[in-house]
Amino acid sequence: MNPARSKVSGAPVSRTLASAARALASGEITSRVMVENCLERALDPLGEGTRAFTRIDAEQARATADAVDRLRKAGTHPSPFAGVPIAVKDLFDVAGQVSTAGSRVLSDQRPAQQDAAAVARLRACGFVIVGRNNMTEFAYSGLGMNHHFGTPANPWRRDERRIPGGSSSGAAVAVADAMAIAALGTDTGGSCRIPAALSGVVGFKPTAARVPRHGVVPLSTSLDSVGPLASSVSCCAILDSILAGEHVAEHAFEPVAGSASFAVAGLRVGLLGRYVTNGIDEPVAAAWERTLGRLSAAGARIVDLELSVLEDIPRINSLGGLVGAEAYAWHKRLLESRSHLYDPWVLQRFEAGRSQSAADYIETIDSRARVQRTVRAATDAVDVLIAPTVPIVAPRCEDLVDVETANRTNLLLLRNPALVNFLDRCAISLPCHPRGEAPVGLMLIGDTGHDRRLLAIASAIEKLLDAA
Numbered sequence: 001m002n003p004a005r006s007k008v009s010g011a012p013v014s015r016t017l018a019s020a021a022r023a024l025a026s027g028e029i030t031s032r033v034m035v036e037n038c039l040e041r042a043l044d045p046l047g048e049g050t051r052a053f054t055r056i057d058a059e060q061a062r063a064t065a066d067a068v069d070r071l072r073k074a075g076t077h078p079s080p081f082a083g084v085p086i087a088v089k090d091l092f093d094v095a096g097q098v099s100t101a102g103s104r105v106l107s108d109q110r111p112a113q114q115d116a117a118a119v120a121r122l123r124a125c126g127f128v129i130v131g132r133n134n135m136t137e138f139a140y141s142g143l144g145m146n147h148h149f150g151t152p153a154n155p156w157r158r159d160e161r162r163i164p165g166g167s168s169s170g171a172a173v174a175v176a177d178a179m180a181i182a183a184l185g186t187d188t189g190g191s192c193r194i195p196a197a198l199s200g201v202v203g204f205k206p207t208a209a210r211v212p213r214h215g216v217v218p219l220s221t222s223l224d225s226v227g228p229l230a231s232s233v234s235c236c237a238i239l240d241s242i243l244a245g246e247h248v249a250e251h252a253f254e255p256v257a258g259s260a261s262f263a264v265a266g267l268r269v270g271l272l273g274r275y276v277t278n279g280i281d282e283p284v285a286a287a288w289e290r291t292l293g294r295l296s297a298a299g300a301r302i303v304d305l306e307l308s309v310l311e312d313i314p315r316i317n318s319l320g321g322l323v324g325a326e327a328y329a330w331h332k333r334l335l336e337s338r339s340h341l342y343d344p345w346v347l348q349r350f351e352a353g354r355s356q357s358a359a360d361y362i363e364t365i366d367s368r369a370r371v372q373r374t375v376r377a378a379t380d381a382v383d384v385l386i387a388p389t390v391p392i393v394a395p396r397c398e399d400l401v402d403v404e405t406a407n408r409t410n411l412l413l414l415r416n417p418a419l420v421n422f423l424d425r426c427a428i429s430l431p432c433h434p435r436g437e438a439p440v441g442l443m444l445i446g447d448t449g450h451d452r453r454l455l456a457i458a459s460a461i462e463k464l465l466d467a468a
Helices: 017-026 031-042 058-073 117-124 169-176 193-199 233-243 282-297 308-316 321-341 344-355 358-378 403-423 451-467
Strands: 053-056 085-089 128-133 182-186 202-205 226-230 268-271 301-304 384-388 426-431 441-446
Touching: 017 031, 017 233, 031 053, 031 058, 031 085, 031 128, 053 169, 058 128, 085 117, 085 169, 117 128, 117 182, 117 233, 128 169, 169 182, 169 193, 169 226, 182 233, 193 202, 193 403, 193 426, 193 441, 202 233, 202 403, 226 233, 233 426, 233 451, 282 301, 282 384, 282 441, 282 451, 308 358, 308 403, 321 344, 321 358, 344 403, 358 403, 403 426, 403 441, 426 451, 441 451
Parallel strands: 085 128, 085 182, 268 301, 268 384
Antiparallel strands: 053 128, 182 226, 202 226, 202 426, 384 441, 426 441
């Protein structure tokens, strides 16, 4: 990708954390100019900023950038990433702001008294928060559509107004359009990876317990995880270390810092079978076959796995699954008093959780554990699992107007990424499409708790795909 030039400074716009850190360290650019470059795009009346953000904190971001520049000039700063602009999904607490979660339901709540744990860790490293990203209401959809604040258009064929994917819709569009160098999202059933795949960026879902979720409006306490969206695996790896509370060394710009590096040659790559390729459309199928060919040509060992147990997941979740029960439990009182403020399409999804019994919920937990054990045994001999992140390219918003089509498309988008949350594993989505064509994501899945290993493998595969 050739870097765009800023109208503010005339300098190339940094698209990765590593390039931003180097530019700041060398004095090539200041944090204030870097922030202005992002704000220029976010505030462009002809752009998607008003839909990608529910709130843009321009003056606060400028003041923070100026403070970081003064510290850097004095020879002191909290990290190499101090002064880098970042965006935050609208369900994270930011001190002094109301966390509305992309909804009108919570708009009259009291402002948060302190930052969410993940936000606090970013701020401690000196990141500059430029605003709150739009999202699917309460994160309860993979489409990325929001009828309260508008739907940001997918970067691909923007004039056709295609969906960005969700629920971290604004985060993906903000990164793709350089309104922020990276964004903080969440992932309950694909909410980082779906918009990353459809919008052509990288999205990482860590093992759920890796990043604290204190100060985040929940959807499903069993499945929620906090992860980044950015332009590269390296960016996601850097942010993962910060979000997990690990030390990031001054020059640790490579994602494999502290981990073993991987070569594609000899890598054992597991395929998940027809479950993840059913319903695949032509552009995704072409990108998928091309990627498998490149992996094989580079010496990777492609292994077909017998994972028919995955076919049980839709049946296990047929009553709404863990997310249906847990989302309804959190929203129960709001639904009794403020149901008229919900988007009707999202409302019917919450109401569906009302019918689950305690026995249904417990049975889902037991079935989940059984599937996890079976998959663990069947995948022990491979280094990584791969699948298309989603089986289709982004449809047009106008084609999802009726409820039946929207529900069907939503389930199709959620199918592949949601199995990772169900298995409590880590996963990342990388772009694997030819330049200029519809964005397609390749999903790499790692073992529970082996997040850094997965990121190292993803870095090797990213280099292979970029070189092709």
